[in-house]
Amino acid sequence: MIDMPSGQEAERTAGTRIEPGRAYGFFTDTTLCIGCKACEVACKQWNNLPAEDFELSGASYDNTRQLSATTWRHVAFIEQFDHERFTRLEAPPVPRALAEQNTGVDDVPRDGQGERPDARAMLRNLPQGFEPWGNLTSSEQWSQPGQRWIFMSDVCKHCVDAPCLEACPTGSIIRTEFDSVYVQQDVCNGCGYCVSACPFGVVDVAHDGDGKAHKCTLCYDRLKDGLEPACAKACPTDSIQFGPLDELLPRAAARVQDLRSRGVPAYLYGTNGVLEDECDTSRLEGLNCFFLLIDRPEVYNLPAVPSRPSSRTGRGVAASALAALGLTAATLLAFGAGDGER
């Protein structure tokens, strides 16, 4: 017999108790993500999701490319490499200390002058201590595109005012007791309106599968049993942190302060105004799964100001009603205006 420790597993793996009636979510710290895709795999395994086509995106190392009906975690790879450093074989910016040594880098002919430079000779001539990503301190690397490779484990944001939930005409999408947004598979009829409503392109209909809408469930089944979601548990660097929002937010804020004091331009995305310097998610009242970012939201494929589609319904109906009144009056007038015929 194995001695089972008492209490929930989440208390040991995520340091928090999971109890209904509290809002839970993810705090995804993109500066800690190493792009290992353990979360993607853990998600697929736990949720029994099939692999997608083996396709190379051809333009990035990111071959998952996007969230879909069968991919509920997607580690976005954002390559911010300075291509000139490698393709045009120009001298890299050499730190001053190294530049004082005679390196011979300057002897390399430029484009359009003389022969094409020999890449191998160029690499041989590199100064000692040269690193392809530059001899930069880590915070310098973080704050400079051209030197860095950013990863972000993307997931359903479980918005506080969820557009998909508001759009759903069958009531299939519900808010659970953990404040997550959940698609009830036995109700969904695959109308696809949630797909167009989602401002983040998360939810998708499995056209080649069962024809229903699918997305991240925040591991609803695991939460009910006191387990933290599979992705957060699998994350080896704690880039994905699971917990109740009232605990996650202060943690995220402290992390932002820490990074800023080290010169990294960090800010939060999805906190309804808290440290949201580059974005504004207040129209959705914030997101239960929020992110720490260091570049503009678009770089991560996130809209800076996600809108709430259902806010347009009322305006549209009002405008239509006005038009309907006018057109009805016009038509009745057109039909009623006598010709003096009889």
Place this chain on the structure above:
Amino acid sequence: MSAHAMSPGVRRPRIVHARGGGVAAPAAPPVVEERSRGSRRSRAQVTEQGREPAPPIKEPTFKWYIPIYFWLGGISAGSWMAATAESVAGENDRDLVRTGRYLAATTLLGGTALLVFDLGRSDRFLNMLRIVRARSAMSLGSWGLTGFGALTGAAALMQAAEDGWLGRRPWLARASRGRVGQLTQLAGMPAALFVGSYTGVLLSSTSVPSWARRERLLGPLFLTSALSSGLAAVSGLLQTFGAARPAVSRRLSRAEVAVLATELVLMQRGRARTRTLPSARRESRGQALLRGAIMGAGMVMPLAIHAARLALAADEGVDDEAVNACADALMHERDRSKRWKSTCRRGGARERRRRNAGSRSSVVSAVATLAGSLALRFLITHEGRRSARLAADTWELSRLAGYATAEMRAAGEERNVPAARGRRPRRRTRPRGEVRGVITVVQEDRIRLVTRQGRGYLFTVGKRCATLQELEQWRDTRVPIRVRYNGLPDAGARAEHIAPA
């Protein structure tokens, strides 16, 4: 969220943006359109700048028959409108009412079938009626369709009874012609207008930028398109079967003129609303041609035909024969007898058709309106698809929501929301001006000025304006102060001249 109270503490370092073309994921992502493939997994486009990310939003999942549903639902609503207007305000012409009722029921049935086929799980279409959700246009639409469907069905049955399809039921026939029929028609009007317009609202209540930008226009546009196509379908059928009495045609024409004119205006307004979206700016030639064809052949041409017919009718007095003669003059000569009334009766169908086949120009205009309306639904749907595929469109939506890009910030424009053409929002404060008030707060190089009306302004004190001691003295003595400033007060306006008033 208690975290609201947290202060940033450490100032945020600026995000350094990539310069030049050699860096992937640049500050302004290149505008490259993604094409979706059969597998529905869109592929990356390799650009000179490097990787082009997948679109930030998913393309709408509607299949090709959804625009056809929009069209059929519209015809249903429009023909109901025609039947109602005729029975209530017109002369209760039975041919028109009959056509309108049958058309409304059949097109709605066909459209609903398409709608059900579009569901991923068609067997669960009744799940739409589990709930009512005011925030979901789709939910509202399902209920609207159900209600309108019941009424069109009832009206069609009533009409069938009137026409003797259901055996001899004279009381039903009387009811159909009389008050009961009129009341049914009137009761269906709100539902008809809703079914005609909600499809546009449904599209604009999504995250698709091209639709979202036209939140107040798509509903009315779809409604006008519904009414014009419904009226056209009714008049086209009447003309084809030779049942169009000239007075009826004139009434339909008058309504059609009003509706088509409105539709044209709405189309134009819609263009203005989407003007700044990259997908609209970089419209393909085919799309521009289609729009031109819709507006030209589907709206302007029918409008001109109807207007000409009405003008001819006005010129010639109310001589129906003459109107038809003029309208058909270019088509071909016809024998016109004054006995058309008698031929309209049962049994004289062939004769009636020959004499009263109406004008061919009316049929042409009806067909053009119907085709234009169908093409319009496809065009709007296509615009939405393109817009969803184009990441730059979504970014533009954020910009229009008041989000300043790095470039704009560098240029000193904090939040640049371009005004709609022709109607610029009135600035409440001039970017350069003068205010009088009392200094209430002095903090380093910033002051707060409160006017006698109680309005507070925040200013940055310009160089050589006033010393800190002076400012503090003015604050303590509360002397009236005159401030000449540059920029928007409360948004970093600089006080250039500060002195006691």
